[in-house]
Amino acid sequence: MTAQGVTERFTIALHPIHDADYRHVADRLVYQHDDDDDEDPVGHLAKALSAVLYELDEHQRPGSRALLIELPGEWLMRPELLPTPPEQVIIGVPARLAITPAVIDRLERIAERHYRIAVPDPLDHPMEAELLAVADIVEIDAAGPLDLERLHALKARGHRLLAEHIQDHERLEQCRELGCDFINGRYLSRPHYQASRPRGRHGNRAAQMRLINELYREDADLLRLHDLLLQMPHLHVAILHRANSSHFGQRQPSSDLRRAMQVIGLNELRRLVMTMSLASNLPSSRITVRLALIRGYMCQNLAEPFRNIDPEDAFTTGLFSMMGALLEEDQATLLAQVPLSGVIQRALERHEGPLGAILALCEEHEQHERKPREHPPEHPAERLQACYLDALEKTAALMGRL
Secondary structure, three states, X not given: OOOOOOOOOEEEEEEEEEEOOOOEEEEEEEEEEOOOOOOOHHHHHHHHHHHHHXXXXXXXXXXXXXXXXXXXXXXXXXXXXXXXXXXXXXXXOOOOOOOOHHHHHHHHHHHHXXXXXXXXXXXXXXXXXXXXXXXXXXXXEOOOOOOHHHHHHHHXXXXXXXXXXXXXHHHHHHHHHOOOOEEEHHHHHOOOOOOXXXXXXXXXXXXXXXXXXXXXXXXXXXXXXXXXXXXXXXXXXXXXXXXXXHHHOXXXXXXXXXXXXXXXXXXXXXXXXXXXXXXXXXXXXXXXXXXXXXXXXXXXXXXXXXXXXXXXHHHHHHHHOOHHHHXXXXXXXXXXXXXXXXXXXXXXXXXXXXXXXXXXXXXXXXXXXXXXXXXXXXXXXXXXXXHHHHHXXXXXXXXXXX
């Protein structure tokens, strides 16, 4: 993204953080700059913060959720730059920051202004006591073995625990059982499988797979879809609401499902039905659906300028790239059951062709490593960021209607 009056290019992302009940309660700001100047961390963070706080549309911003921001040491020494309101901001201390008495003093002053402070677990750090004294939240690396005695000691001191680097659902459940208060939601983009999981409001899986199968046939039959949808009341109601919304300009509200399906069209029907079907009663699934929709819309946006790529195929590729995690199914098994076109199948299985290249670019963008990166000339950093922000907006609009 290139902000007005700024020549450096940078990208941002908001990674979801949820609580132990899977509620989306905070976002971690992650950003990447594409220039060669690593000597201006304050300037880079200022641009990213400006984009989040002032340039995103209202419904794209964190809203009532907290915003976790890792501050470079230079920023800590400039309290006038701290974003407000403090009650909604969590100040993160980078793991690589050298902790000195001056840094501790500055953190104490920041805490006095009612900002919450998150620190990586300072176990065996020379200034462990001082860091824990100022910290509200302690970040736990959940990728390795968990020290139960350590976790209990931190909880006993009144610290809230943020589990980071979770790799699978089993570790998630373990962290919740051990009393972790917050979970970094990035792990949700990885498929995780578990036998005998409860199914959500979409009912039995066989009916759901029949519906998905029919949706993505080249000769999709609206009559067969109609008959399947009549058996799923929550989908029936959602389609009627969508067709009667101001977006489609219907003068007279209609309660006819068949007419509603014709009004919104097959592509919109696919998006709505897939979103509703996947956002089951499993609390974590709604967060995962959001990530999948963002990827789908971003793929669609990236495909728009290319005449040889169907934007709808690009959306489907992005969405189905996370379908294994969403449907709790092995991805290869799932793809064998859904009649997707060959180009989409190859893009999903091996990242082949133009669709595969777009999917790979989206996946790379989601990582947002803090280092310069070469972008393909047809997808400069500002275009990637514009596509990402538009995907956020479209996802928020769709999920807000459900």
